[in-house]
Structures are given as C-alpha cells and as structure tokens.
Amino acid sequence: MSKPKLQIIVLFQNLGEQQAYFARSPAPPLSGALVAGLTPPIVEVDLLHEMVRPVDYDTDADFIALSFMDYCAPHAYEVAQEFRKRGKIVVAGGKYPSTFPKEVIPHMDSTVVGEAEKVWPRVVEDMVKGRLKKVYEAPFAPSLENIPPPRYDLVESDFAVPVVTEATRGCKYKCSFCQLTIQSAPFRLRPIEDVIGDLTSTAKLPLRKRKLAMLIDNNLGGDLGYAKDLLREIAKLKLWGLGTQFSFDCLHDDEFVDLLVEARCGMAFIGLESLNEPSLSSVHKKQNKVEEYKELFLKLKERGILTFTGMMLALDEDTPSYYQSLPEELDGIDPSSILTSISIPIPGTPFHTQVEAEGRIFDHDLSHYEGDHLVFRPKKVTPEQVFEAYQRINKHFYSWKSIFKRWWRFITTMKTKGSLVWRVFRPLLLSSILFKLSVFQRDHAQKKVYPVSASELAADELTRQESWSQENRLSEPAE
Ligand code: B12
Ligand code: SF4
Incomplete structure (x- = not known):
C-alpha cells in the first residue's frame, strides 16, 4: 500500500x-x-x-x-x-x-x-x-542536540546553494526591532559534529551544490570560542564557498576573521542597519559603531570576503540631511551589497510596542510588514522622504557604474593564499556571487517598494479613526 x-x-x-x-x-x-x-x-x-x-x-x-x-x-x-x-x-x-x-x-x-x-x-x-x-x-528553547540532517535532496534545483544549516539559535543582543526579542530564548549551540554532519549529508547533490553552504544563524559569533572551533572543522571540508551571518562587533576578533578565511567563507551578512549613531541608539543596536564600519569592513575585503549588509530606513532619529549624505557615506564604507529595507515594527517587538503606543502605526495590514512598505510615521522624516531616500540610495548603489567600480575595488584589494588553482578560482567565484547578488537586489529595489502618498496617508488615517476596532488588533504574543 x-x-x-x-x-x-x-x-x-x-x-x-x-x-x-x-x-x-x-x-x-x-x-x-x-x-x-x-x-x-x-x-x-x-x-x-x-x-x-x-x-x-x-x-x-x-x-x-x-x-x-x-x-x-x-x-x-x-x-x-x-x-x-x-x-x-x-x-x-x-x-x-x-x-x-x-x-x-x-x-x-x-x-x-x-x-x-x-x-x-x-x-x-x-x-x-x-x-x-x-x-x-513544543517545549520552550529545547536542547539542539541530535537534530537530523535537513533533506537537501528535496530542495528545488532553482536554488544555487541548497545546503543551509544553523549552528546556533538566538542572539545575546536585544535590538528593539528584532523578532528574537519577542520570546527571548537563550542563545543555544548545536554540537559541532551535528553541524558538520549536515554539511556532509549531501551525497545526493551534484558536486557544485555540495561545495557551497550557508550558515543562516542569527549571530554565528554569539559565542566566539565555539564559532572558532566550528570554523576550524569546516575548514577541513575544503568547501568552495561558505556564507554566514554574525553581529558587527565580531570583526574586532582577528582570529575569528582569519578562521572565516580558513573555512573558505566568501560572504558575510552583517546588519549595519544605519550610519546614523542616534538611529542605532534608538533601537538599542549598541554593538555597532559607525566610526569603525570602514576599517572593519576593509578587513573582510582584504581577505576576500564579500560584505552583504542590511540598511534600515525610517528609524526614529533619521533626518533628511542623513538621507542626503547616505549614498556617499555608503561608498566610503564600501559594502559589497546592501539590502535596504524600510523598518518594520514586527508585532510583539519593543519597537512595535513603542510605535503602537505612540499612535504612529497607520497601516495595520500585516501583508505590508515585509520591509518594502512604510507602515508607521517615523519621527523626523516624512513618508515621502523615506521613499525618495530608498529610491535614491538604491539607484546610486546599484547603478551599473557603481557595481563595476565596487567589483574592481574588491578584486584588486583581496588577497588569496593557497594553490594556484584556488587563487584563480576564488576571485572568479566571488565575482560571480557579487554580480548575482547585485542583480537580485537591484531588481528587488526597482520593483518592490511602495510609496505612501499624502492622499493615501490621509485615507489610511481616516480609515484608522473610523473603523479600526479593538478586535481587529493582534492578541498578545504567546508567553
Ligand atoms: C533565510 C532568511 C531570510 C530569507 C528567506 C526568508 C523567507 N521568507 O523564507 C530572506 C533573505 C529572503 C529573508 C528576508 C527577510 N527576512 Co529573514 N531571515 C532568514 C533567516 C536568516 C533564516 C530563516 C531560517 O531558515 N531559520 C531557521 C529555521 C529553522 O527557523 P524557523 O523558521 O523559525 O523554524 C523553526 C520554527 O519556527 C518551526 N517551524 C518553522 N516552520 C515550520 C513549519 C511547520 C509545519 C512546523 C511544525 C514547524 C515549523 O520549527 C523550526 C525549527 O525549530 C532568519 C534568521 C534565523 N536564523 O532564523 C531571518 C528572519 C526570519 N528574517 C527576518 C526578517 C525581518 C526578514 C525581512 C523582513 C528583512 C527585511 N527587512 O527585509 C525579509 C522579509 C522580506 C521578504 N519579502 O521575505 C526576521 C523575522 C521576521 C518575522 N517577521 O518574523 C528573522 C527571524 C531575522 C531576525 N532576527 O529578526 N530572510
Ligand atoms: S544583533 Fe541581529 S540577531 Fe541579534 S538581536 Fe540584534 S538584530 Fe537580532
């Protein structure tokens, strides 16, 4: 049967x-x-x-x-x-x-x-x-031991990198917009052999897919001692490329950065979020220091690690003059790729509680809480200014001229150690990742951001006042 x-x-x-x-x-x-x-x-x-x-x-x-x-x-x-x-x-x-x-x-x-x-x-x-x-x-924050390997063989062939896994769960920081602040589970580690088990349970995949992997942890560097031990083990796998994500402050640790290279990390996602210190403070992102961005990102560029960074607009201390200078300031820091998004007050987070309590949310349609819609009134900029800034930043950053200049800076700054084959192969692979990422982000930025016009805003306001009733609102998050 x-x-x-x-x-x-x-x-x-x-x-x-x-x-x-x-x-x-x-x-x-x-x-x-x-x-x-x-x-x-x-x-x-x-x-x-x-x-x-x-x-x-x-x-x-x-x-x-x-x-x-x-x-x-x-x-x-x-x-x-x-x-x-x-x-x-x-x-x-x-x-x-x-x-x-x-x-x-x-x-x-x-x-x-x-x-x-x-x-x-x-x-x-x-x-x-x-x-x-x-x-x-399910039990709250259970142990992460003995999780069986994910079924990579079932992942659609459209994905270039089907091998994704996580080594840790949670994060020690408490950025007020972050989903992790809602239920605040402790930072947990998986046994290193289990993570390696995932990365090697790939026999059914073609070679080019087995050799690329992503650790999608919220913050791989939450316990740097553990992260270093893990990277030493991953280095033995001789992958072609590893992507990962961690908080900005981890870049102070040279040994960690060097071990990323050993493990053949080619791309790191790091949430800079803002180049405006007061905006970072407003969301308690204390671990980011704007004056260190350029120097610490250079460390990665020199080692041939692409930097992909999240940039948030519409934070409470953003001002029109900050938006004016942002494209040039970003050029100075020189991330390889940016994911610009409009701040989302994710329900249940302290950020949501704050903007909700201040009566600043004008759009309660949850399907708009994806980072491409502005759903609340920021304090010091108008919706039009946010939208205009989004467009201008992405137009500048993802113009073909900027993409090629960035690629050239990266390729001429990076140094690769190892065999001749590796020294030729690595820049080619990283160039291809950089262009693919840029094209994807460029396309998204061009197609998927929604302006809030003054009349829409007024209509939203009216609707909110007239028909927004208590029962339409979300219940409290589960304990
Ligand atoms: C990969 C990823 C993405 C990918 C794909 C996301 C997608 N839509 O599928 C991309 C890059 C596109 C992305 C985008 C965004 N992301 Co994202 N992303 C992640 C990331 C790094 C990994 C997700 C993941 O695979 N987690 C691991 C799995 C195992 O965890 P999980 O999904 O929670 O699953 C567990 C349980 O929830 C449960 N479970 C999950 N599904 C199911 C199903 C069943 C049937 C059962 C029984 C159980 C179950 O069991 C799992 C194992 O315990 C997480 C951070 C993280 N490490 O979780 C952020 C995260 C999910 N993203 C987040 C955010 C904010 C975004 C963006 C909005 C960012 C932005 N401003 O642009 C955008 C959304 C834009 C969009 N249009 O989608 C937030 C949360 C979002 C939220 N509202 O809850 C996270 C948690 C990051 C964070 N710390 O805040 N993201
Ligand atoms: S550092 Fe990243 S994962 Fe950690 S709380 Fe802040 S946004 Fe969330």
Missing part, C-alpha cells in the same frame, strides 16, 4: 500588489528542509518553496504543512482555506504561528507552536492515524 503524502510549503510572497512575486534568492530558508528531515518515514514527503514556484492546489498530497513568518500570515490563511476546501489537512508552524498562535489556530486543522524538533514526529503520527489535535506546543 502506498504511503500517505505530506507536502511542506514554505510561503513567501510580497502581497503589496496584484500579481504574485517569487524571489530568486540563491539559498532557501532552512525551515522546509529541516521539517522534512524530522518527518518520520510513515509518509512520503514533498517540499515546495514559494520563493521559486507557485503553490500547486492540484497536488496529490493528503497533508499540507505551511511554514510562514508575519507578513505572509494573511496569505497563509487563504492558502489554507483553498487546500481545506479540497479536503486536505492543513498544519501550520513557524515564527508567526509560534508567536501569535491565537491568530493562526482558527484558520488551520492544527497549529504547532514553537520549534519543530521535539514535537513534529508525533504530529505526523497523529495526522496519519486521524487523531490530529488542534494545537501542539
């Missing part, structure tokens, strides 16, 4: 306009492959990332598992409804269902609250035996 089929869907959509938008990011998020890896073999498993292909309502799957974060929740409810109309059993999990379960539960057959590892095998068993409960609560 054939097994029942489970399809895991990781939702991803910008819902700001009529047509769907599927991002072409090089790597998938981890949740789908991870949940697939945790699934007991009593079901056949399939994995769909909406980042690269649309949801298929005609699937022959019996069960659907949806993974989503905040801004996709309204979309998730529609997707669940469509599947349930077709007689499928729909289960939800992920950051948003874990934070606001009361919002999600009515839309699903079952909702998993918290991290999947300890609870998912039981959910699948109950699903197959027809005794699914409405809610499953």
Whole structure:
C-alpha cells in the first residue's frame, strides 16, 4: 500500500500588489528542509518553496504543512482555506504561528507552536492515524542536540546553494526591532559534529551544490570560542564557498576573521542597519559603531570576503540631511551589497510596542510588514522622504557604474593564499556571487517598494479613526 503524502510549503510572497512575486534568492530558508528531515518515514514527503514556484492546489498530497513568518500570515490563511476546501489537512508552524498562535489556530486543522524538533514526529503520527489535535506546543528553547540532517535532496534545483544549516539559535543582543526579542530564548549551540554532519549529508547533490553552504544563524559569533572551533572543522571540508551571518562587533576578533578565511567563507551578512549613531541608539543596536564600519569592513575585503549588509530606513532619529549624505557615506564604507529595507515594527517587538503606543502605526495590514512598505510615521522624516531616500540610495548603489567600480575595488584589494588553482578560482567565484547578488537586489529595489502618498496617508488615517476596532488588533504574543 502506498504511503500517505505530506507536502511542506514554505510561503513567501510580497502581497503589496496584484500579481504574485517569487524571489530568486540563491539559498532557501532552512525551515522546509529541516521539517522534512524530522518527518518520520510513515509518509512520503514533498517540499515546495514559494520563493521559486507557485503553490500547486492540484497536488496529490493528503497533508499540507505551511511554514510562514508575519507578513505572509494573511496569505497563509487563504492558502489554507483553498487546500481545506479540497479536503486536505492543513498544519501550520513557524515564527508567526509560534508567536501569535491565537491568530493562526482558527484558520488551520492544527497549529504547532514553537520549534519543530521535539514535537513534529508525533504530529505526523497523529495526522496519519486521524487523531490530529488542534494545537501542539513544543517545549520552550529545547536542547539542539541530535537534530537530523535537513533533506537537501528535496530542495528545488532553482536554488544555487541548497545546503543551509544553523549552528546556533538566538542572539545575546536585544535590538528593539528584532523578532528574537519577542520570546527571548537563550542563545543555544548545536554540537559541532551535528553541524558538520549536515554539511556532509549531501551525497545526493551534484558536486557544485555540495561545495557551497550557508550558515543562516542569527549571530554565528554569539559565542566566539565555539564559532572558532566550528570554523576550524569546516575548514577541513575544503568547501568552495561558505556564507554566514554574525553581529558587527565580531570583526574586532582577528582570529575569528582569519578562521572565516580558513573555512573558505566568501560572504558575510552583517546588519549595519544605519550610519546614523542616534538611529542605532534608538533601537538599542549598541554593538555597532559607525566610526569603525570602514576599517572593519576593509578587513573582510582584504581577505576576500564579500560584505552583504542590511540598511534600515525610517528609524526614529533619521533626518533628511542623513538621507542626503547616505549614498556617499555608503561608498566610503564600501559594502559589497546592501539590502535596504524600510523598518518594520514586527508585532510583539519593543519597537512595535513603542510605535503602537505612540499612535504612529497607520497601516495595520500585516501583508505590508515585509520591509518594502512604510507602515508607521517615523519621527523626523516624512513618508515621502523615506521613499525618495530608498529610491535614491538604491539607484546610486546599484547603478551599473557603481557595481563595476565596487567589483574592481574588491578584486584588486583581496588577497588569496593557497594553490594556484584556488587563487584563480576564488576571485572568479566571488565575482560571480557579487554580480548575482547585485542583480537580485537591484531588481528587488526597482520593483518592490511602495510609496505612501499624502492622499493615501490621509485615507489610511481616516480609515484608522473610523473603523479600526479593538478586535481587529493582534492578541498578545504567546508567553
Ligand atoms: C533565510 C532568511 C531570510 C530569507 C528567506 C526568508 C523567507 N521568507 O523564507 C530572506 C533573505 C529572503 C529573508 C528576508 C527577510 N527576512 Co529573514 N531571515 C532568514 C533567516 C536568516 C533564516 C530563516 C531560517 O531558515 N531559520 C531557521 C529555521 C529553522 O527557523 P524557523 O523558521 O523559525 O523554524 C523553526 C520554527 O519556527 C518551526 N517551524 C518553522 N516552520 C515550520 C513549519 C511547520 C509545519 C512546523 C511544525 C514547524 C515549523 O520549527 C523550526 C525549527 O525549530 C532568519 C534568521 C534565523 N536564523 O532564523 C531571518 C528572519 C526570519 N528574517 C527576518 C526578517 C525581518 C526578514 C525581512 C523582513 C528583512 C527585511 N527587512 O527585509 C525579509 C522579509 C522580506 C521578504 N519579502 O521575505 C526576521 C523575522 C521576521 C518575522 N517577521 O518574523 C528573522 C527571524 C531575522 C531576525 N532576527 O529578526 N530572510
Ligand atoms: S544583533 Fe541581529 S540577531 Fe541579534 S538581536 Fe540584534 S538584530 Fe537580532
């Protein structure tokens, strides 16, 4: 008899306009492959990332598992409804269902609250035996030992880097806009051998995919001693390229930076967020020091590590004059690529609590909380100024002239040690990553940012005053 089929869907959509938008990011998020890896073999498993292909309502799957974060929740409810109309059993999990379960539960057959590892095998068993409960609560901040390897073999071939994993969970910092501040789980480490196990459980993939990997930790450098030991082990794998992310202050530690090179790290995502000290203070991002940005980013450039950085607009201390000088200041720091986003008051964060209490949120449509819409009034700049700054910064940063100049600066500054083959191969690989990343970000910046016009703002205000009622608001985040 054939097994029942489970399809895991990781939702991803910008819902700001009529047509769907599927991002072409090089790597998938981890949740789908991870949940697939945790699934007991009593079901056949399939994995769909909406980042690269649309949801298929005609699937022959019996069960659907949806993974989503905040801004996709309204979309998730529609997707669940469509599947349930077709007689499928729909289960939800992920950051948003874990934070606001009361919002999600009515839309699903079952909702998993918290991290999947300890609870998912039981959910699948109950699903197959027809005794699914409405809610499953995972233990808070469980140990991260013995997590089975993610099912990279199920990840769509569109992703250039299917091998993503995480070594740690959580972060020791408390930036007020960050999702991690909501439930404040302790910083946890996975056994190094488990992480290496993930990075080597790739036999079913073609060689070019086995040799690239991403550690998608929130902050790999949360425990630098552990991070260094891990990087020493990763170095032995002789990957072609490793991407990772960590907080800016880790760059003070030369040994850590050198070990990144040993582990063949080619790209580091670091959230600079702002070049305006008062704006950084306003969100408690104390570990970032603007006067150190240039010098510490140069350390990475010299070692041949591309810097990809998050830049937030509409922070409370942003001013028109800061926006005016930002493009040139960014040129001085010279990150390889930027992800500019409009600050999101993620529900449940201290930042959200503050702007909500001050009555500054004018757009409560959760599908707009993706970093491309302005949903609240910043203190010192107008919505028009934010939108204009977004456009100007990206136009300047992602003009072909700037992209080529940046590439040239990178390639002429980086030094590579090792065999001749490696010294030739590495700059070629990094150049290709730099151009791909730039084209992706350029495309996103051109297509996906939504202006708030004065009349829209006024209409939003009116709607808010007239019809925004208490029951429309989100419940408190789960304890
Ligand atoms: C990869 C990634 C991305 C990718 C892909 C995201 C996507 N939409 O799929 C990209 C680069 C596109 C991205 C973009 C953004 N991201 Co992002 N991203 C991440 C990152 C680094 C890894 C996600 C991941 O794979 N985590 C690991 C998995 C295992 O964790 P998890 O998803 O929570 O899964 C666990 C549980 O939630 C649960 N679970 C999850 N799914 C399911 C499903 C089922 C059925 C079950 C049972 C359980 C379950 O079990 C899992 C294991 O315990 C996280 C940071 C992090 N390390 O988590 C940020 C993070 C998710 N991103 C975040 C943000 C803010 C953004 C942006 C809004 C940033 C911006 N301003 O532009 C944009 C969103 C833009 C957009 N249009 O999507 C925030 C949170 C967002 C939120 N609202 O909750 C995070 C947490 C970073 C942070 N510290 O604040 N991101
Ligand atoms: S350093 Fe990054 S992961 Fe840590 S709290 Fe701040 S934004 Fe979140």
